[in-house]
Amino acid sequence: MTSLSILPGVKLQDLIDLLLKDGYEVLGPTRGSDAIVYTPITHVDQLPKGLIETQSGGSYRLRRAPDDDRLSGALFAHVVGPHSWKRYLFPPREKLWSAVRQAKGFSLEEEKEPSCKTALLGVRACELAAIRIQDSVFQGGEFRDRGYVARRGNTLLVAVDCQRAGETCFCSSTQTGPGVDGDCDIALTEFADPQDHHFLARGASDQGWRLLNRLQLEEGTDTDSERRSEMVREVADSMGRHLPENARELLADNPEHPHWDDVAGRCLNCGSCTMVCPTCFCSTVEDVTTLDGSSTARWRQWDSCFTVDFSFIHGGSIRRAAPARYRHWITHKLSHWYEQFGSSGCTGCGRCITWCPVGIDITREVRALGDTTNAETGGR
Numbered sequence: 001m002t003s004l005s006i007l008p009g010v011k012l013q014d015l016i017d018l019l020l021k022d023g024y025e026v027l028g029p030t031r032g033s034d035a036i037v038y039t040p041i042t043h044v045d046q047l048p049k050g051l052i053e054t055q056s057g058g059s060y061r062l063r064r065a066p067d068d069d070r071l072s073g074a075l076f077a078h079v080v081g082p083h084s085w086k087r088y089l090f091p092p093r094e095k096l097w098s099a100v101r102q103a104k105g106f107s108l109e110e111e112k113e114p115s116c117k118t119a120l121l122g123v124r125a126c127e128l129a130a131i132r133i134q135d136s137v138f139q140g141g142e143f144r145d146r147g148y149v150a151r152r153g154n155t156l157l158v159a160v161d162c163q164r165a166g167e168t169c170f171c172s173s174t175q176t177g178p179g180v181d182g183d184c185d186i187a188l189t190e191f192a193d194p195q196d197h198h199f200l201a202r203g204a205s206d207q208g209w210r211l212l213n214r215l216q217l218e219e220g221t222d223t224d225s226e227r228r229s230e231m232v233r234e235v236a237d238s239m240g241r242h243l244p245e246n247a248r249e250l251l252a253d254n255p256e257h258p259h260w261d262d263v264a265g266r267c268l269n270c271g272s273c274t275m276v277c278p279t280c281f282c283s284t285v286e287d288v289t290t291l292d293g294s295s296t297a298r299w300r301q302w303d304s305c306f307t308v309d310f311s312f313i314h315g316g317s318i319r320r321a322a323p324a325r326y327r328h329w330i331t332h333k334l335s336h337w338y339e340q341f342g343s344s345g346c347t348g349c350g351r352c353i354t355w356c357p358v359g360i361d362i363t364r365e366v367r368a369l370g371d372t373t374n375a376e377t378g379g380r
Helices: 008-019 126-140 147-151 206-214 222-237 247-252 260-263 272-276 322-339 362-377
Strands: 007-010 024-034 035-040 051-056 059-064 091-100 105-110 117-123 154-158 186-193 196-203 283-290 296-300
Touching: 007 362, 008 024, 008 206, 035 059, 117 126, 117 186, 126 147, 126 154, 126 322, 147 272, 186 206, 186 222, 196 206, 196 222, 247 322, 247 362, 260 322, 260 362, 322 362
Parallel strands: 024 117, 117 154, 154 186
Antiparallel strands: 007 196, 024 035, 051 059, 091 105, 091 296, 186 196, 283 296
């Protein structure tokens, strides 16, 4: 029995309806503020049909595929935008606990674990890898984040293979895409042929299989599987950016390289790269107290290692200079992350390149380290 099913394009709505009926809030890609963002949806008409984008360092523009383009009728022709699914599993701002003054002290109340069931529709391979990395950070060790664990346990993932590569994508060199390979509940491959718009659907978990079985779909064939493999291979081959294979070693071996000053001369230390990154997890806490002192609450919110105060301890900040902050970010992401979590912290989504105001390219900066190091050592 084949592991593939054929989901006609018109029946994608049936899948959404099933998820809604089962009590899930369905989140999917939509057009918002001239970008692809993730919002609640109830109908396929809300998906960005035929929309693609042009991306480069510091530039992002949405446009519609030409009518004669094979992607003009595709619902998932776009690649990733400024949003990542991280914002729904690890919210930008979250209350941790609150306290109310009583006659004898304060009563402390911890926030209840979130219980809403959420289905993420249109998750890409690089984003699945990012969720897997965040799993290791928030629930893979001795200390587990209550809110993250609860959200993750109530989340169903419907992933989609990429039909094209964005100009800043480099997931093929991080082995995290562009094809979906497990780590989800349902995996879809879209073929937006004008006369036959359909999806190949694969159940990647028991829950995913049960959902697909309820749709009573026609089985796919080996030819369908081969067509999917060919598309994924073509997308991977079309990527114009690649991360060097020895990035981990290059960064670990060059903490005092003069190239860090060159990068710092361009970097604005704005933290945009960390805000759009699907794996960055830096945060800070803030206590908010009412004016009369009768109650207070502690909130956690995203932070960035690019801010001076982030590394502040008694006596001052550890990383006061801009070169030190950029070096810390990229070295942690691509090198020291292995020591902490057993993998790279980068999934090749390219967001940090696109949404950097000055277009700093993480792949280019690592290659520059390697080029100058080889020049200094005579290629040894």
